[in-house]
Each structure stands twice: as C-alpha cells, then as structure tokens.
Amino acid sequence: MKDKKLILALVCLLLIFSNLATYHYTRNSGNSSAEKDLFYHDSGGQVEETEPEELKLFVKIFNLLQNRYLEKVPPEVMIKGAIDGMIKSLGDPYTYFMDKDELENLFIQTTGTFSGIGIEVTLVDDRVTIIAPIKGSPGEKVGLLPGDQILALDGNSIEGVSLVEAVRMIRGAEGTKVALTVKREGLKELLQFDVTRENIRLETVHYEVMEGNIGYIIVTNFDEHTGMYFKKALEKLEEAGIKGLILDFRDNPGGLLQGGIEMAEEIVPSGPITYTVDGDGEITRTYYSYAKAKDYPTAVLVNAYTASTAEIVAGALQDSGGAVLVGEPTFGKATVQHIEQFYGEDVGLRYTVAKYLTPCKNDLSKKGLQPDLFEELPEIFKYYRYPFTRDLRRGDYGEDVLYLQKMMEFLGYQGGAEGIFDDKTEENLKGFQKDNGLNPDGLFTRHTARKLRSRVEEVLLQHDTQLQMAVKYMSRE
Incomplete structure (x- = not known):
C-alpha cells in the first residue's frame, strides 16, 4: 500500500x-x-x-x-x-x-446525469431537508415536497450525517430502491416513501417566447448535452418567428468547453469563437463558427457570476457583433483545466493547461467581459435566494433575519430594526401569514419561508432591470 x-x-x-x-x-x-x-x-x-x-x-x-x-x-x-x-x-x-466525492460531483456537472431519486437537498437545523424535487423525477412522482425533512434511509437514521454523505446514500444504481422516512411540517406522523432510483438528466437549457415575440433562452451550465438542446431550443423559437433573442447567462459558472463551442457554432457569426494559448502565449488551437449572422437582434444577460465557458460564448458574440452584452462585468475565468484520473484510485487531479482568448484576442483573466449596456439588479435579487437554515422568531438576530425583513419590505411590509427580529418584524410576519392563508403565529418556519419566496418570485420579473433593458434594446433595433 x-x-x-x-x-x-x-x-x-x-x-x-x-x-x-x-x-x-x-x-x-x-x-x-x-x-x-x-x-x-x-x-x-x-x-x-x-x-x-x-x-x-x-x-x-x-x-x-x-x-x-x-x-x-x-x-x-x-x-x-x-x-x-x-x-x-x-x-x-x-x-x-x-477525492472520490469531488470526482463524482464533477462527473455529474459535466455529463448532466446521475442515478438517484432527483431531489435537491440542504441542511436545515442539522437535518437533511428537500429544497425541491426535480421535475419529472422519481422523488416528485412519489410526492416528496419542498421542506420535507429526511430522517432515515432504509430504516437507518441519518441524524448527524454530513450533507455529502447523505447525498451519497440517497444516490444509487438505476433500478434499486431506497426507503425514506420523512417529517413533514404540520403532520404529527412520519411519512414513508419507497422510491426507485432512475437515471436523472439535469436540464441546462430552458426557453420561452416572451411578450413582443422575443425569444428567451436561459443556459444554466455547459455539459455534454447543452449544445444539442440549445440547437433544438433555437430552432423552436425561430420556427415561432421571433423578432429578437435574449440569452441569459447570469450565474452560469461555465462547464465543458465543448458544450459552449457547439452552442457558439449555432449563434456566433462566421469567424473565430476563441483561441487557446499555452504558457508562452502561443496560440495552440482556434475554434471557428461558420454560422450565418442572424436577421434579428440578440442580447446576452451577464453578471459577476458569468464565468469560464459562458464567458467564451458571450465574448465571441460581443467581439463578432453578433450580440450586445447587458448587465454587469463578468467573473473573469480565462483558463482551461485538465482532469487526470488515476487508474485504480478514486482520486484525481484538476490542473490548468491553457488560457483562452476572445476573437479579438482579449485575455479576460480577472477583469472579465465588460457589458455594452451596464445595468445592476435591485438588491432583492440577492435576498430572495438566501437559503434559510433555521426557524426564526422574536428575539433572534443575524443576517438571515435581515434577509427576511428585506423580502417582506419588497412585498410592502415595512419596518423593524435591521437584522433584529423585534416586535415590528413579528407584526409584519403575522400580517404576511394572514394575507397568504397561513397560521398567523409570527414564527418563520420552513412553510412560511417557502410561501414568502414564492410570493417574491411571482413579482420578481417586473423588477428585473437587466432583462427590461435587453427588451428595450430589441425595440430600438
């Protein structure tokens, strides 16, 4: 050994x-x-x-x-x-x-597939809690809901088990079964679910036709299927006769370069997509697009978390004149990594082997892409995503209390000392609960948190200033 x-x-x-x-x-x-x-x-x-x-x-x-x-x-x-x-x-x-878990997670990110029951989980009060089941997954089919707490797997308690270990136990070979013991808020008795694991594919491309016949495509990550599904989405939108296209790369961390290249080959006007260069700055490879320029305007939404492969595609569109960038400067990750997997070992090494440049040979390291149309989002877009990990009540204080207050203020429930769950905060919360058919007990539990986030999301689109700017750009073209 x-x-x-x-x-x-x-x-x-x-x-x-x-x-x-x-x-x-x-x-x-x-x-x-x-x-x-x-x-x-x-x-x-x-x-x-x-x-x-x-x-x-x-x-x-x-x-x-x-x-x-x-x-x-x-x-x-x-x-x-x-x-x-x-x-x-x-x-x-x-x-x-x-290590083994990191390699497995990387494999899931790059292939877009894993075998399991299809649920997103986190730790809330040290218990494995479902954020949401993936649409169409075995978890959704058997009736698992956001907020459900998983107490045991196959009769064995997972109290005190780390989140990584719990996820590993929930996953398993396709066709095998796992029994979940679940505590659901509002119910005294524990629930039992027998779930058969399936091969789950993570969706990275979502699209719709917006008002004004504008196509809208969100790309959340680049895996080995992204290019193919982007092509299908674009074909559907063009068949619908769209008059403009908005690509949403916000919070896209990148992923497989090949997925980005395949997408760029569909949307970037004929010419270079990106160059890779070695440690001496010598170009080692050039990726090309041979696509015709689109006859409709295109805008790409970017922010500080648009990185890596997402920056490659956005940079190619900007340099080629195929699109304008709307939003904030991007992350600035301009390197390519190699994954070395060792035979007979459940470990690997990820290391940098090259840099990439945009078609105009700009190095995005650290500085990122600069948007053509700069626009920041309102603060609520930071607050509503906050993962509340504990129940809150009068007397509590901290960042989570502040985010709760900001979300309620966004919905019109004003007041309260910032970051302190005081009498006014409790009064506001009771008002929100009453207005939304909840028990007005003034306790911020998982059930109330889900309802609050849902209500914020219902009106959030009206405050997406970056998307609104992109739509205005379409109307001017």
Whole structure:
C-alpha cells in the first residue's frame, strides 16, 4: 500500500512539473473529444521506472520521516500533505486534488446525469431537508415536497450525517430502491416513501417566447448535452418567428468547453469563437463558427457570476457583433483545466493547461467581459435566494433575519430594526401569514419561508432591470 501511495504522489508531482507537455500531447493527439474546458485523461497506472532528478530529495525526506520521526504518521497523510503543498505553491485556485466525492460531483456537472431519486437537498437545523424535487423525477412522482425533512434511509437514521454523505446514500444504481422516512411540517406522523432510483438528466437549457415575440433562452451550465438542446431550443423559437433573442447567462459558472463551442457554432457569426494559448502565449488551437449572422437582434444577460465557458460564448458574440452584452462585468475565468484520473484510485487531479482568448484576442483573466449596456439588479435579487437554515422568531438576530425583513419590505411590509427580529418584524410576519392563508403565529418556519419566496418570485420579473433593458434594446433595433 505504501508503494502504491508513493507512486500516486510521484505521478501527481510529475503532472504538475509537466502540465504544458501534457497539454501539448493532448492537443496534438487528434482526439477532438478531449478538447474541452475540462480535459479528461486516465494515467492507466503507468509510471516511469527511472526516478526523476527533481524527486530524489522528496523521496529521501519521505523515507526519513517514515522511518525516524517520533510518531507514526500514516504514509497517505504525508503524501496528501505533500500534494496539497505542491498545488498550493502554484497559486492557482483552479488547480486542486479531488477525492472520490469531488470526482463524482464533477462527473455529474459535466455529463448532466446521475442515478438517484432527483431531489435537491440542504441542511436545515442539522437535518437533511428537500429544497425541491426535480421535475419529472422519481422523488416528485412519489410526492416528496419542498421542506420535507429526511430522517432515515432504509430504516437507518441519518441524524448527524454530513450533507455529502447523505447525498451519497440517497444516490444509487438505476433500478434499486431506497426507503425514506420523512417529517413533514404540520403532520404529527412520519411519512414513508419507497422510491426507485432512475437515471436523472439535469436540464441546462430552458426557453420561452416572451411578450413582443422575443425569444428567451436561459443556459444554466455547459455539459455534454447543452449544445444539442440549445440547437433544438433555437430552432423552436425561430420556427415561432421571433423578432429578437435574449440569452441569459447570469450565474452560469461555465462547464465543458465543448458544450459552449457547439452552442457558439449555432449563434456566433462566421469567424473565430476563441483561441487557446499555452504558457508562452502561443496560440495552440482556434475554434471557428461558420454560422450565418442572424436577421434579428440578440442580447446576452451577464453578471459577476458569468464565468469560464459562458464567458467564451458571450465574448465571441460581443467581439463578432453578433450580440450586445447587458448587465454587469463578468467573473473573469480565462483558463482551461485538465482532469487526470488515476487508474485504480478514486482520486484525481484538476490542473490548468491553457488560457483562452476572445476573437479579438482579449485575455479576460480577472477583469472579465465588460457589458455594452451596464445595468445592476435591485438588491432583492440577492435576498430572495438566501437559503434559510433555521426557524426564526422574536428575539433572534443575524443576517438571515435581515434577509427576511428585506423580502417582506419588497412585498410592502415595512419596518423593524435591521437584522433584529423585534416586535415590528413579528407584526409584519403575522400580517404576511394572514394575507397568504397561513397560521398567523409570527414564527418563520420552513412553510412560511417557502410561501414568502414564492410570493417574491411571482413579482420578481417586473423588477428585473437587466432583462427590461435587453427588451428595450430589441425595440430600438
């Protein structure tokens, strides 16, 4: 085991020293499927017999500490510490070592699929609580609801279990079953649900036709299916005869580069989409679009959380004149990562191998894209998404109380000392509860939180100043 762990450490060290060489191999191998924002590669367990000169001191220190240090330290602990130290020395937040759970979550993000019951969960008062079931999922079909607390799985209590571990237990092979013991607010008896796991696909593209015959497409992330579903959505909208198109990339963190390239090939006017460059600034690859320019105006909504692949597509549209950007400056992530998966190990290494440039060869690192039409959103857009993790009552204080007050003020319930659940806050909450058919007890529970967020969302669209600016732009064109 010690030798196996040491070999893994040596592989990681070799990869960090030779990332540019690895990228050179990847881009010249002719494997176009590997050309992604996240490159994948399996080392196959092959390690050179000859010890590199740079590693001799490392091995000497490792062996010395293993044999002579005062206390016995597991070799895997020392190796993990050495790997963390090597990675930290790079000063790159996008290069990091991944354990089994991180690898699994990355796989879900990039493929857009997982096997489970299809529920989003969080911890509320240290209990696993359902945020929402995914539409059409097994969880929705059996009747699980937002706010349900999962107390046990297959009869075994999960009280005190971490959220990551609970999610791992809920997931499982397609066709297998899991029994959930659920506490639902307002009911004394616990509920039992037997759910059969299915293969769940996460939707990353949503579209509709807005008033004025304007097409609207939200892209939440880029996975291996995004390009295909964007193409279908755009075809549906164009068949409906849209007079303009708004693409919403707000809060889109990026994802697979290939998903973004496939989308850009449908919407970016003929020309370069992006360039990738190596550590010396030399262009290693150019991605092209051969699409015809659209005969309707296009606007892209962006904000400070529009990043990576989303910035590539938005930047290509801006530089090519295919669209205007509306909103706020973007995040500024302009690097491409490679994922090294180690044969026989449930771990991986994600590390940076290249930068990308926009068609006008702008480097977006740190500064991001600058919108053509700058517009900030009202503060309520920050408050209404806040994940309340405890019940609130008179006498409580903190950031969650402040966000509760801001949401009620947005709906017309004014007053109360900021961040303090005082008498006025309780009075306002009772008024909201009474107006919305709830028990006016002045307690901010999960049920009241869901109703408050729902009421805010009903009128939120009327206050989306960035979307409104994009619509105005359409009317001028």
